[in-house]
Each structure stands twice: as structure tokens, then as C-alpha cells.
Amino acid sequence: MSSLGELRSIALARKQGGAKERTRTPDNVAGYLFLAPWIIGLVVFTIGPMIASLYLAFTRYNLLQPPEWIGADNFVRMAGDERLWNSLWVTLVYVGVGVPLQLALALAIAVLLDRGMRGLAIYRSIFYLPSLLGGSVAIAILWRQVFGTDGIVNGFLAWFGIEGTGWISNPDTALGTLIILNVWTFGSPMIIFLAGLRQIPEMYYEAAQVDGAGRVKRFFSITFPLLTPIIFFNLVLQIIFAFQSFTQAYIVSGGSGGPSDSTMFFTLYLYKQAFELLNMGYASALAWFLLIIIAGFTAINFWVSKYWVFYDD
Structure with a gap:
């Protein structure tokens, strides 16, 4: 008790x-x-x-009449939609080429800025500026002027006696101009890379330098392995952003998807189905299909990351 x-x-x-x-x-x-x-x-x-x-996504809806339930017909319709699969292929090329080039350039600039040059804050702001403006309508319009028939690129080539072409109106080069625009907006991943580089202990480089390792050896033996979590983070983030790209393709192509649908991104095709053809039900199904695609790529990246991403314990 x-x-x-x-x-x-x-x-x-x-x-x-x-x-x-x-x-x-x-x-x-x-x-x-x-x-x-x-x-x-x-x-x-x-x-x-x-x-x-x-x-x-399971209805037929044109914004003017009440939705009509049709089950999985919208998803079945996708299988025979050749324009849809072309837009998906264009988007995959844009993501597969643009994202690695963007990250490579961002990492290179970050390594260069990490060397402690004067005016680092100014350079960092200048390089970051395209990321703030890259998705804007103004920059997309500017891009039309840069790669137009009478644009800056052709004017530069004329100095060397080279006759340019209509880069945007040519189906072989139209998508390339949008990839260059995506690569140009490298500022956001660059800032993240720069922050990651600042977290690597300087003693690792000093020890490697004592052992006689050069800059290239130090980069691939120290910098890159310790930076792989940051690279992985930027990779996942930029893939998601690239799949959702819309403004650039819409403005640069004039909303048409470019010559022969060469810049018909998946999001642009979704937009045309929803607001030009008023197939809102089909557009909703496309949106969920895009969500599944992005989720699939993200899951694959996480699964593969265990083979190349190293975490410093």
C-alpha cells in the first residue's frame, strides 16, 4: 500500500x-x-x-453541357491517338536531352564560381536571372526573335558568309531551340550545386593534393561522389519541371505545336484538347496519364539512385 x-x-x-x-x-x-x-x-x-x-477523366465533357459518364473510354482512346504519342515522344526527347545538358552546365558554372572569385554575388545573380525569366512569355517571345529568319543567330552567321535558316519554322531544328532555352535557364540548379559544394570539407582536397591528385582527379574522386545527393535532387526536380514545360512551346510555336508538330509538347497537346477542342474529359485523362508518367520516372530515379548516389555518413 x-x-x-x-x-x-x-x-x-x-x-x-x-x-x-x-x-x-x-x-x-x-x-x-x-x-x-x-x-x-x-x-x-x-x-x-x-x-x-x-x-x-471518366466522362465526356465539353464545358457547355453536363459531364456524361463514359467509363474508361478516354483512356482507351489514347492507344490510337497518334498525335498524343508524337507529343509524348517530343517531350521525352526534350527531357532526355535538355535536362542532362542543363545540369552539366549548371555544375560546371557552380564549380567555377566555387573557386572564390571576386564579385561572386554579382556573378551568381547574373547566372540565376535566366531561371527567373526562362518560363516567362517575354523570354519566349525574345527567343522567337533570336532564332527567327531575320533573328540574331542568322545575323551572326551572316558575318561569316553563312546563310541561316528559319530555326523555329524548320522541323529539324525547332525542338533544338527549345532545348537551348531550357539549358539556358540553368541558374536554379546552379545555386543548389553551389550550396552543395560549399558543404564539402576542404581537408579532403588538401589531403588529395598532398597525395599528388590533380584537379580532374580531385573532382571525380571527391567532388562528384560527395555531390551525388545534390545531383540526384536536381535531376528529379528538373525532370518534373521539364515534363510540365508549356509556355516556351506555346509562345515559340505560336500555339500550333511547331512545323509537323515538332514542338508539340504533351502539355501543349493537353491544352489544345481542353481549351481549343473542348474535350475537357479527354484532357483530364491526359493530365492523369502525365501524372503517372512523371511518377514512374521519379520512382525509377529513386530505385536507380542506390547504385550511384553516395551519402557521407
């Missing part, structure tokens, strides 16, 4: 615990109130539209 002192200690502990709970309650309420705008925005502008889109 417990003594009187022990009972008093237990009662006091319970009283103090209850007081702590009472003091926590107002804090919790305040926290939820601060989170409320974000939660409301998430439900209204993200989760709600996603649920609606999933429902519309």
Missing part, C-alpha cells in the same frame, strides 16, 4: 501535467489558425481540383 507522501507526489504530478496540457491548448489553436490559410488553399486549389479532374 502506497504511503501518504507517494500519493501526494502522484497527485501533484497529475496536477502539473494537466496544467501543461491547458497551457498547450492555446498554442495548438494558434498554430492551427496560422496553418488554416495554407490548409484551405491546399484543399480548394489542389486536392479539390484533383478529385474533380479524376472524375472528369
Whole structure:
């Protein structure tokens, strides 16, 4: 049987615990109130539209009449849609070529800036600026002027007696101009690479230098392995962004998808189905198909990462 002192200690502990709970309650309420705008925005502008889109993916809907349930017909229709598969191929080429080139350039510039040059903040801002403007309508219009028939590129080639071509109107080069635009917006991954480089201990390089390792050897033996988590992060992020690219293709091609659909990105084809042809149900199915594709590429990247990404424990 417990003594009187022990009972008093237990009662006091319970009283103090209850007081702590009472003091926590107002804090919790305040926290939820601060989170409320974000939660409301998430439900209204993200989760709600996603649920609606999933429902519309199984309907025939033209924005003018109520949705008509048709089951999986929209997904079956995709199998025979040649223009859809062409747009997917164009997007895959854009992602497969543009993303590696962008990351390679971003890493090279980051390594160069990491060498402690004067005016680092200025150079960093200059290189980051294209990432802020790369997805804007103004830059896309500028790109049309740069690669147009009478554009800057052809004007430069004329100095050497080379006759240029309509880079945007040529189906063999139109997609290449958009890939160059994507590579040009390397600022965002560059900043992330630069932050990762600053986290590598200097003693590793000093030890390698004492052993006689040159710059190339130090890069592939120290920098690259320790930077692989950052490379992986940028890779996943830029692949997702590249699959969602729309403004560049829409403005540069004038909304037509370019000559012979050479710049018909998946997102541009989805847009045309939804707002030009008013096939909103089919467009919703395309959106979910794109989500599955992006999720698949992300899952593959995570699975493959165990073979080349090294974490410094």
C-alpha cells in the first residue's frame, strides 16, 4: 500500500501535467489558425481540383453541357491517338536531352564560381536571372526573335558568309531551340550545386593534393561522389519541371505545336484538347496519364539512385 507522501507526489504530478496540457491548448489553436490559410488553399486549389479532374477523366465533357459518364473510354482512346504519342515522344526527347545538358552546365558554372572569385554575388545573380525569366512569355517571345529568319543567330552567321535558316519554322531544328532555352535557364540548379559544394570539407582536397591528385582527379574522386545527393535532387526536380514545360512551346510555336508538330509538347497537346477542342474529359485523362508518367520516372530515379548516389555518413 502506497504511503501518504507517494500519493501526494502522484497527485501533484497529475496536477502539473494537466496544467501543461491547458497551457498547450492555446498554442495548438494558434498554430492551427496560422496553418488554416495554407490548409484551405491546399484543399480548394489542389486536392479539390484533383478529385474533380479524376472524375472528369471518366466522362465526356465539353464545358457547355453536363459531364456524361463514359467509363474508361478516354483512356482507351489514347492507344490510337497518334498525335498524343508524337507529343509524348517530343517531350521525352526534350527531357532526355535538355535536362542532362542543363545540369552539366549548371555544375560546371557552380564549380567555377566555387573557386572564390571576386564579385561572386554579382556573378551568381547574373547566372540565376535566366531561371527567373526562362518560363516567362517575354523570354519566349525574345527567343522567337533570336532564332527567327531575320533573328540574331542568322545575323551572326551572316558575318561569316553563312546563310541561316528559319530555326523555329524548320522541323529539324525547332525542338533544338527549345532545348537551348531550357539549358539556358540553368541558374536554379546552379545555386543548389553551389550550396552543395560549399558543404564539402576542404581537408579532403588538401589531403588529395598532398597525395599528388590533380584537379580532374580531385573532382571525380571527391567532388562528384560527395555531390551525388545534390545531383540526384536536381535531376528529379528538373525532370518534373521539364515534363510540365508549356509556355516556351506555346509562345515559340505560336500555339500550333511547331512545323509537323515538332514542338508539340504533351502539355501543349493537353491544352489544345481542353481549351481549343473542348474535350475537357479527354484532357483530364491526359493530365492523369502525365501524372503517372512523371511518377514512374521519379520512382525509377529513386530505385536507380542506390547504385550511384553516395551519402557521407
